Amino acid sequence: MFVKICGLREPATLAAAVQAGADAVGFVFAPGSPRTVDAGTVRQLLTAVPAPVQTVGVFRRQPIDEVLATATAAGVSTVQLHGGEPVTELDRLKTAGFDTIRALSLDEYLRELDRDPAGLRRHRLLLDAPVPGAGEPFDTTALRAHPPQGDWLLAGGLTPGNVSELLAGLGGATPGVDVSSGVESTRGVKDAALIEAFVAAARAL
Numbered sequence: 001m002f003v004k005i006c007g008l009r010e011p012a013t014l015a016a017a018v019q020a021g022a023d024a025v026g027f028v029f030a031p032g033s034p035r036t037v038d039a040g041t042v043r044q045l046l047t048a049v050p051a052p053v054q055t056v057g058v059f060r061r062q063p064i065d066e067v068l069a070t071a072t073a074a075g076v077s078t079v080q081l082h083g084g085e086p087v088t089e090l091d092r093l094k095t096a097g098f099d100t101i102r103a104l105s106l107d108e109y110l111r112e113l114d115r116d117p118a119g120l121r122r123h124r125l126l127l128d129a130p131v132p133g134a135g136e137p138f139d140t141t142a143l144r145a146h147p148p149q150g151d152w153l154l155a156g157g158l159t160p161g162n163v164s165e166l167l168a169g170l171g172g173a174t175p176g177v178d179v180s181s182g183v184e185s186t187r188g189v190k191d192a193a194l195i196e197a198f199v200a201a202a203r204a205l
């Protein structure tokens with residue numbers, strides 16, 4: 001089970017995520033979030049992240065040139081686009097050498113399944129609630145009939161307390177999970193004990 005802890009800002013909780021065995025750590029560059037960080041801060045934080053851990057810059061509705069410049073300045077390995085950006089922008093990021101994550105709501109995913117299934121296969125998919133980072137779960141029932149192919153992540157309101165049940169409800173075939181709010185003590189403030197509990201619960205199936 002691939003586990004990504006998103007919205008990190010502080011050395012101590014970043015270290016807790018790495019220590020707990022997270023496969024990826026995420027940093028929000030989208031403006032207007034309590035988790036927003038700048039590229040210089042992330043570059044500094046990344047000095048404590050060992051190589052196998054993927055480092056993800058999260059963007060939403062930002063110009064692609066700004067995304068490329070910020071991701072390059074920060075030194076992240078992966079870019080996650082969260083604003084329904086065209087798939088060609090993710091293609092461009094891949095050409096520039098970044099791994100890519102395409103975040104879609106369930107409705108957006110089902111539309112793309114009809115409209116451009118080949119585009120869906122080109123980038124790792126992250127299925128999220130309509131409002132990212134809000135800690136709101138979404139109804140995953142439709143995923144049983146239309147499971148994503150290949151590598152994908154489930155997000156949206158996951159917590160140490162609900163992740164096992166949600167994964168079991170999807171038949172135990174979900175390859176990865178992503179969490180932010182569910183490992184915070186208050187909005188925007190990560191909690192080391194919750195991070196550790198989440199990683200353990202996600203891998204308990």
Ligand SMILES: O=C(O)c1ccccc1NCC(=O)[C@H](O)[C@H](O)COP(=O)(O)O
Nearest residue numbers: 006030033132133135156157179180181
């Ligand atoms: O965290 C934010 O505030 C945010 C803002 C804009 C775009 C994306 C954002 N977060 C993405 C994530 O943290 C996760 O990928 C995902 O949405 C899970 O969030 P949560 O439901 O809080 O666990």
